[in-house]
Amino acid sequence: MAAGVLTGVRQVLRGPRLVSAVFSCHGQTFSSAAAAPDTGETKILNFPLTQPDYFRLSELFTLKDLFEARVHLGHKKGCRHRLMEPYLFGSRLDTDIIDLEQTAEHLQRALNFTAHVAYRGGIILFVSRRRQFGHLIETTARECGEYAHTRYWKGGLLTNASIQYSPGVRLPDLILFFSTLNNVFQQHVGIRDAAKMNIPTVGIVDSNCNPSLITYPVPGNDDTPVAMEMYCRLFKMTINRAKDKRRQMELLKGISASV
């Protein structure tokens, strides 16, 4: 029975990208979970949005941590993007200050979503085109057991995947952008491609970035090493937590290992 639930959820992630089905609260899922042995477990798999913080990720960071990591520092007034204005607290001596309360909310939502994707064994791709932090991000991805792409983005990597890679390739289920701009200060091609392929994205948007196509934008500083290290640490801890929880559930409840 639980296996049926899982295969249903898996098809959701694998097959036609009906991402909305994961979020649907009306039980239009592929299972009749009525007679499930553990309702708590199946509940979190089928109705993830009923619990806002299943993995208790809000204890990973505080507002003070964000401030000390200089996440609130944006770019100068001249670089400001019009669509980022709602997220800005104000500007001080021409430097934009990002509203950390909004950032904390967005970050918590983003981490929660990442945790849920990792819990279901989704493929997470870390993307950034900042050469300063490329190595750090690749190392973080390797330590979580996920994937990274901090190099030149070739045109059809997502949209022409069966030719770029091999016919049966599985695309990422979530893309994390640690900086949404590329080296010429234009929006990263991956954001548009992910939107085309119905792949949800989480992105750290600075005050000069466009947050519109990103599913879970997180307004914050993407230039300072302290801030980037903090983000990497947070996402790594989230993913590891989710995977550990999954392994724990599999051992305890004997759910089949296939996600």
Next chain:
Amino acid sequence: MWICECGILQDVSLQCAKGCDVVFASCLSACRRANMAASGCRGVRSILWKYGSYGNNLFVSRSKMVPQLPLRQIYVASSLWKKNLAAAGPQKFTQEFIDKQVEEFEVGKRHLANMMGEDPETFTQEDIDRSIAYLFPSGLFEKRARPVMKHPEEIFPKQTAIQWDAEGRPFHFLFYTGKQSYYSLLHDVYEKILAIERHQDKMRNKGLFTSDTKQILLTGSRWLLKEEIEENLVENISVQDYMRLIQLMELLLSMPYCSLEEEFILKFRKQLEVQSSKYEIPALQYDPQGVAFSVADGRRKSAKASITLRDSGSGNITINGRNYLHYFPVLQNREQLMFPLLFVGMMGRFDIEGSVEGSGHSAQAGALRLAISRALLSFVSEGEVEKMRQAGLLTADPRIRERKKPGQEGARKKFTWKKR
């Protein structure tokens, strides 16, 4: 417009109106014809049925069906049905097929050994080649067209193995970049640079930082070429990628403590073969009487000569068992023989015994002269050797007979030119 996809065909929920059933059945049969596995259902899309008002609704139930449906069949060229062979790329072999071929090869090898009456256990590839050449003699000029029996790994082109596990998760963390081995190499190099910088900082903190540390010896080696790196990585890289890699390696080398990563760097250097353009001086040998002698060879055009130079002699020269005066009646040839000894000033010191064959008298004399010069090297000092080289005594004359060309009398001579 109604297009069916392979995946949805299996689903029962697509039971449509009465007209649809016909289409559905024909689509199914079309699917089977059009080879579902390789080319997908592209062929099916060519059968497009236009419904009146029901064009957009996929899930039409029976109750809603209308008896009279205006059906218009759209005909498409049959070339759409055919599989696009060019687009498929080089033929792909499954792992099971390759394994079966390997099995058959091993069994066939044993049969062949039995046939030839040899031991199947110690039957090597050379034996196989020999046996096949014996059993299937072929007069074909093209060696690659002759019958061959080799291990399937050498015959079937290597294909990259599937790079993800049963759940579809790729094995390598940089898989989605497209060039996983190359970028992981860059990642490793950068990691090493960071490690050396940390080491430097530690040494600085302790106050032990020095710039004159052990340097890696790079003389006599070169960086691997782009092709060699492509071979190692088993994937193609561009020229810019290659240059970037070399840049990073140079950066690594420029750091003071680079000797920590010496063996990593040397993996990317190739030792150049020691190019000894200098002729090796023949060793001085001693015969039972204690007399020193040396042996050397020389060639000119197609004449081959071999000389034995014996010390404490009196200037006798014997060639092919005859005295040089008899063998070379022409003065010029005798001068050629004499010149090396004259040059080093050891005219009456040596006894020369030589054998020569091939070509004409002048070429034989030249071959002998070269052989004498080479033999003299072991009796002469370093400075003299350099002088001999500058005199041209040690250079083999590269001139050979030029071939005759068609449309001409000889190599250069042309037929009589006629104005009209």
